[in-house]
């Protein structure tokens with residue numbers, strides 16, 4: 418995102434769109450905060466954690482000489498916002514891989530490993546270049562081509578493969594920020610999200626799962642049926658996007674399932690799949706690097 422596109426404002430709004438915490442979620446999150454001496458009573462609102470990019474790997478992932486939960490566990494059942502994502506230390510970013518797949522983190526200790534919950538919604542934001550103005554008409558970018566290339570390379574690879582929704586956000590002109598008519602308020606969006614979550618809960622109850630993101634492959638195959646045009650569309654997408662891995666196809670289907678849930682549809686049709694694919698349509702080598710959200 419370019420400077421001035423309001424990324425922190427967007428990120429902070431996300432927890433307000435999520436359903437209320439269930440009793441079980443409240444207890445899980447409170448337990449982690451209690452272990453850190455940070456809980457004052459039951460935590461019943463979803464956490465929003467936004468650590469700075471100078472954070473150490475141990476503080477982000479967990480661990481250290483006397484092992485403590487990291488920011489990813491403090492964000493359990495909530496949102497972890499990493500602004501200036503490419504500036505985070507490589508080791509810390511690599512450390513996000515396992516938790517993003519397994520929703521838990523394993524911390525090595527002298528006497529055996531410790532497993533902590535770390536099921537969070539990752540929101541990562543990046544500028545188009547180190548100074549932030551590449552591709553903007555408002556101001557000139559002062560970065561050289563080599564610096565831009567290095568910056569973009571940090572965004573590519575296996576971690577990007579685990580980010581399901583990648584959105585490119587242009588700076589918002591001041592006159593639009595001052596526009597009298599506001600965008601859609603949180604309440605109706607929240608109601609749509611809650612209805613979609615209810616559908617997921619009902620469908621996934623036999624497996625004791627709460628939402629689409631938690632589905633292992635076997636459950637996904639059993640519950641995410643594509644109609645015949647959907648099957649053909651998926652085959653075309655895989656054929657045309659060489660960068661699709663088995664993992665990204667799995668994740669694509671989960672996002673398509675969620676889109677179908679949001680519009681109250683039983684089957685995943687071609688439209689849901691194409692919309693899900695559009696959120697993966699990010700090419701870090703493109704002239705103007707899209708932002709990761």
Ligand SMILES: [Zn+2]
Nearest residue numbers: 546548558560
């Ligand atoms: Zn620049």
